[in-house]
Amino acid sequence: MISEKILHEEKISREEVADRLQAIAHELREGGDANIDVGNKTVTLSPAASVGYEIGTRESSSVLRGSRESVTIKLDWKPE
Secondary structure, three states: OOOOOOOOOOOOOHHHHHHHHHHHHHHHHHOOOEEEEEOOEEEEEOOOOOOEEEEEEEEEEEOOOEEEEEEEEEEEOOOO
8 A cells, every 4th residue: 555645834824725725626626636736746636526525623722822723624535
């Protein structure tokens, strides 16, 4: 089994986050292969017609670290 994980993390504006999510949504809508930008690399994926979708939120508060909120979105499928 071959497995490759590419992860990229950075702080960007809300507007840029929205632009990137819209770009992923556009690729999914187009059908066929999807070109997804991950940092300075573009990965070509082959989404199936049916895609698993998971979303979760977390809210935490700490005296030392302050409050923090996060959203995690996961999409997965078996390539066609």
